[in-house]
């Protein structure tokens with residue numbers, strides 16, 4: 001049997017359907033691969049080989065009994081450790097939740113289980129998903145399979161590295177400011193942020209509730225679309241989830257893969273094109289991508305989104321403000337870490353010792369920033385202003401989408417950087433999100449698809465589309481993927 005870990009999720013599903021392999025064989029191949037490779041990559045914080053194999057055997061039995069199965073039944077998946085999983089440790093990359101075992105599943109995990117997908121384990125991430133390199137995880141770095149001296153992106157570096165190193169065919173990430181797309185870009189994988197509200201946040205450990213969006217991390221666009229259809233859809237347990245049908249993204253991806261984009265109008269954002277901070281190799285890969293899409297029949301025009309320049313500062317007021325409120329729940333009383341409770345100290349002292357010991361430096365920085373931005377006397381000046389900027393950015397998108405069907409840009413200004421090179425100055429780390437943040441602030445879907453190499457390292461191509469038009473983004477990204485032979489995700493160096 002050829003190496004099953006080299007196959008895409010769609011191929012694995014088809015092989016199982018045809019009776020050529022069982023889910024147990026497939027799941028075993030990924031479990032073995034994790035055992036062989038993860039010492040070097042450290043993508044996983046927790047591996048559940050037994051649980052995954054048990055699900056696989058159950059699916060195999062159901063298949064043998066002729067039961068109706070979901071399209072991805074039997075295909076294993078890894079889940080970012082900020083999504084709660086019943087009975088499986090969930091830390092959010094923080095000491096605060098070390099050894100916490102959730103008593104319930106997130107809605108998206110319920111859907112993954114209902115689809116018969118074995119859960120391989122939980123992947124590393126920056127603490128509470130704050131970061132762009134996974135260096136802020138309390139449990140150590142994750143390494144990029146392209147170059148083990150470089151970051152795998154963040155905050156979802158564990159998910160992207162697991163997929164890139166073929167330890168999982170599929171993974172779940174969460175995107176608040178780019179944490180699905182930027183890790184995808186720097187590891188040569190696909191990262192898709194659905195429309196905010198297109199899927200449920202129930203059971204996502206909250207960072208910034210008005211922005212957090214779970215989504216697929218995969219090697220191909222078709223795989224991403226198939227996973228999107230598993231996890232998305234309205235959930236009454238999340239009041240911000242949208243009560244509308246999921247757009248037909250699998251059909252859109254297939255349409256894109258056929259390589260025809262005639263009639264598609266794409267916009268290049270003038271303000272991003274003028275951005276000086278983007279690396280020349282990243283810009284060149286982006287321009288080659290635009291050219292390839294034009295050859296497939298898309299028309300390209302420049303559009304102006306004047307307020308995108310203010311997206312980064314607005315995000316770094318709004319998200320810390322929401323995080324300062326969300327993280328107040330780690331108070332040493334209800335659940336999670338408790339430090340210094342020796343009968344000699346007051347509740348306030350225990351609370352303060354717990355938060356001092358449990359949170360890392362980036363999380364503390366954001367709590368302080370957010371508390372300040374929300375404090376009486378400053379709330380209008382900082383948080384209020386940022387919310388106004390958010391509205392202006394949403395209007396920029398609306399104006400752009402009156403002219404074009406989708407907007408395109410590089411995903412992130414630079415390729416995978418070396419460990420330690422951006423941690424000294426927080427702003428240098430925040431710059432990774434320059435191009436990804438606007439679509440978080442507006443809520444529209446955005447996908448990063450590999451677009452080429454810059455100095456031998458992958459660069460990502462981002463496609464943004466109007467709210468609940470995820471299908472448009474899938475179609476354009478799949479069309480770009482169809483022009484690549486071989487696909488970039490098939491060129492990832494093997495780490496063993």
Ligand code: GLN
Pocket residue numbers: 129130131132154155174175176177178179180207319433
């Ligand atoms: N890098 C961004 C941040 O640090 C985005 C994080 C995310 O999307 N979770 O906030």
